[in-house]
Amino acid sequence: MAEEKFDACVVGAGPAGIAAALTLARGGADVIVLERGSAPGTKNVMGGILYRKMLQDLVPDFWKEAPIERPIAEEQAWLTSGENVVKLGFRSEAFAKEPYNSFSVLRARFDPWFAQQAEKAGAMLINETTVLDVIKEDGQVVGVRTDRKEGDVYADVVIAGDGAISWLSKKAGLQPDRPFPAEHLVVGCKEVIELPREVIEQRFNLKDNAGMSIELFGDVLRGNAGYAFLYTNKESLSLGLGVMLNDLMRTKQKPYELLDVLKAHPAVAPLIKDGEVREYAAKMIPEGGYPALPHLYGPGILVAGDAAMMTNAAHREGSNLAMEAGKLAGRAVLEAKARRDFSAASLARYEKLLEQSFVLKDLRRYRKLPHFIARSGEMLTVYPAMANMLAERFLTVSGMPKGEEQLAMLKEMLRMRPLPRLIGDTWRALRAML
Amino acid sequence: MKADEKVTVEEKLGLVRFKHGKESHLSVIAEDVCVRCEGKWCTTICPAHVYEWSPEQNKVIVNWENCLETGACITGCPYANIQFQYPKGGKGVEFRYG
Numbered sequence: 001m002a003e004e005k006f007d008a009c010v011v012g013a014g015p016a017g018i019a020a021a022l023t024l025a026r027g028g029a030d031v032i033v034l035e036r037g038s039a040p041g042t043k044n045v046m047g048g049i050l051y052r053k054m055l056q057d058l059v060p061d062f063w064k065e066a067p068i069e070r071p072i073a074e075e076q077a078w079l080t081s082g083e084n085v086v087k088l089g090f091r092s093e094a095f096a097k098e099p100y101n102s103f104s105v106l107r108a109r110f111d112p113w114f115a116q117q118a119e120k121a122g123a124m125l126i127n128e129t130t131v132l133d134v135i136k137e138d139g140q141v142v143g144v145r146t147d148r149k150e151g152d153v154y155a156d157v158v159i160a161g162d163g164a165i166s167w168l169s170k171k172a173g174l175q176p177d178r179p180f181p182a183e184h185l186v187v188g189c190k191e192v193i194e195l196p197r198e199v200i201e202q203r204f205n206l207k208d209n210a211g212m213s214i215e216l217f218g219d220v221l222r223g224n225a226g227y228a229f230l231y232t233n234k235e236s237l238s239l240g241l242g243v244m245l246n247d248l249m250r251t252k253q254k255p256y257e258l259l260d261v262l263k264a265h266p267a268v269a270p271l272i273k274d275g276e277v278r279e280y281a282a283k284m285i286p287e288g289g290y291p292a293l294p295h296l297y298g299p300g301i302l303v304a305g306d307a308a309m310m311t312n313a314a315h316r317e318g319s320n321l322a323m324e325a326g327k328l329a330g331r332a333v334l335e336a337k338a339r340r341d342f343s344a345a346s347l348a349r350y351e352k353l354l355e356q357s358f359v360l361k362d363l364r365r366y367r368k369l370p371h372f373i374a375r376s377g378e379m380l381t382v383y384p385a386m387a388n389m390l391a392e393r394f395l396t397v398s399g400m401p402k403g404e405e406q407l408a409m410l411k412e413m414l415r416m417r418p419l420p421r422l423i424g425d426t427w428r429a430l431r432a433m434l
Numbered sequence: 435m436k437a438d439e440k441v442t443v444e445e446k447l448g449l450v451r452f453k454h455g456k457e458s459h460l461s462v463i464a465e466d467v468c469v470r471c472e473g474k475w476c477t478t479i480c481p482a483h484v485y486e487w488s489p490e491q492n493k494v495i496v497n498w499e500n501c502l503e504t505g506a507c508i509t510g511c512p513y514a515n516i517q518f519q520y521p522k523g524g525k526g527v528e529f530r531y532g
Contacts, residue, residue, distance in 0.1 A: 036520055042527075042532075043503060043527065045532045046532070108529045109531070147522050164505060165505040178514070187481055248479050248510075249475050249478075252478050254443075254478050255479070256443040263437065263438070269438060272437040277436070278531060279450060279529065280443075280449055281502065281531065281532060282481035282482060284509075
């Protein structure tokens with residue numbers, strides 16, 4: 001495809017790939033980005049909340065020009081049980097002001113802008129190009145084979161940012177060449193529902209383009225471990241859910257039917273009423289965490305983002321880890337370039353940089369969490385139900401003396417979860433997160 | 435399509451833009467494996483309902499034109515009996531919101 005040899009070839013124009021390309025181009029490297037979609041973002045889906053910090057490091061004050069939807073000023077967690085909901089929330093005026101904390105985004109709009117930043121810095125973006133394999137010489141990755149005519153691309157380093165399935169890291173031998181186990185994956189689906197701006201602001205009590213995020217737990221997911229979400233965009237809502245694939249296989253429920261259950265919930269239905277569905281989308285999220293991480297580098301190759309299982313489910317983080325990892329991959333390649341050494345030993349610098357950053361520190365801290373969620377998914381139903389039971393009984397004036405009522409609440413609690421299990425759950429939950 | 439309308443996933447997929455090539459990027463490797471498969475999980479886990487069991491034809495029908503390219507099928511088939519490749523560059527699903 002191109003006669004010249006590049007310093008780096010980035011596969012996938014998502015958050016990881018573009019962050020890498022941007023860093024490399026700014027550092028004076030010749031970088032080519034290969035994207036299989038007709039434009040960046042056309043294959044990409046997230047809920048989605050984008051955190052400010054990591055992108056700001058790359059593009060200061062990006063929110064002034066980037067196609068973000070709304071800065072998130074209020075976050076709620078809804079614990080559902082049947083038709084009931086216990087709502088927890090946090091609203092911050094500071095989150096509604098610059099520099100903001102996070103934003104709702106629609107990836108098909110955001111990604112082209114982000115890719116443009118890399119192009120402006122000098123990266124070459126080639127769309128409509130599916131990468132088929134790595135090209136190796138004496139064990140060293142020296143480029144990639146694409147589906148274009150004469151489509152071999154040579155580079156000193158290949159950066160695989162090719163998403164959750166990541167054929168490339170498998171073909172390069174960074175992880176076993178077989179599908180991930182179902183307990184490492186979440187299947188997500190969502191709808192984008194259009195509503196007039198003022199209707200959204202009225203329904204969610206918002207002003208000045210501030211936004212709200214709601215995560216829903218419990219019954220509404222019909223026993224599947226995971227959570228649902230409702231995010232406000234400028235003139236639409238993103239409503240969807242993500243559940244563990246192993247649970248979906250066990251319960252044999254269909255993702256889109258769960259989405260219909262969510263839409264019909266009496267606390268959700270009035271919020272989307274009269275909305276016009278504009279798109280249905282789906283995505284797989286790799287949530288195997290630290291124990292499931294692939295090798296992050298090899299001779300002539302690095303892997304970042306979803307392709308490297310870089311998500312933190314407990315904190316709803318993913319694209320920010322991808323951006324940080326992409327940036328560090330770019331930095332490691334620039335250093336390798338200065339040394340003229342692209343061996344695995346030289347590129348090991350990438351892992352060192354990741355270890356010093358929050359990316360690997362957080363993944364390591366939460367290393368027990370994916371296993372915990374995969375094994376204890378029922379807790380995600382039991383505890384929201386308990387919270388609703390307690391709230392309902394606390395708030396109902398039944399004529400029963402309060403002392404008796406409290407005893408009954410305690411008994412009911414222990415019926416829902418016997419004491420040894422209560423203690424065990426708490427212990428394991430703390431151990432998984434601390 | 436109104437948000438509170440009861441619609442099938444196929445109708446929802448009608449809202450999605452696709453640019454299809456001529457050939458399927460998905461296939462079932464050995465149809466007899468599906469006949470013996472006790473769970474037929476591909477027919478329930480795929481968020482685009484690409485896989486459908488046909489009792490008349492005694493095989494899994496692959497509606498590859500609906501594929502949203504999540505890859506759930508390859509992980510969810512316990513017999514590794516599904517061949518999935520990304521569509522050719524520029525083909526396949528094309529999200530407008532994402």
